[in-house]
Amino acid sequence: MNQPExxxxxxxxxxVWRYDVEHSELVLRTDDNPDEPVELLFECVLSLHFDQLWFTGLVVGRAEDAILQSPTVDIPHLKIELGTTGHTGHVVCRRxxxxxxxxxxxxxxxxxxxxxxxxxxxxxIPAVERA
Incomplete structure (x- = not known):
């Protein structure tokens, strides 16, 4: 397996600030300075896995894309690796x-x-054309 980009x-x-199953969104937000927040917004979340709900000294990398396959379409998804001292996790999403x-x-x-x-x-031929 390649190292994440x-x-x-x-x-x-x-x-973890918010996870919305209905809209398939996950938000990680900084918790240390409410006047200057930074958010990581994961959209079209297919799966996620981590063993803690907080990350100190967060490192985010892009691993090899995951492909959701149906009989007619391949849908690429990002595999985002999350790391910090002591634990890791990942999120599979579209954006x-x-x-x-x-x-x-x-x-x-x-x-x-x-x-x-x-x-x-x-x-x-792309499965979805942009208008």
Whole structure:
């Protein structure tokens, strides 16, 4: 297995702020300075696993993408590795956004998005066209 591509690291304290099953969203937010929060917004969450709900000195990396397969479509998902001293975890999702402030009013600092779904019958044709 390849080492995760580094995306972000911080010495700040993050914790699980919100997980919304209905909208498949997970938010990790800094907990140490309420005047200058930073949020990591995971969208279209397929799965998650970690053994603690807080991260001190968080390191975020992108591992090899996971592919959700159906009979007709391959849907790429990001596999985001979360690490801190003493424990690790991961989130499988379609998009990760880092927000300075709070979502949706904060400033988007960066975003990483999984590739577009591909047809299994005709791999050269995207399964979803953008309007």
């Amino acid at each position: 580094p995306l972000f690291s911080s010495s700040r304290d993050f914790r 990760l956004t880092c927000v300075g402030g709070t979502h949706p009013d904060g400033k988007v600092l960066w975003t990483v998005t999984a590739g577009r779904p591909r047809s299994r019958r005709h791999p050269e």
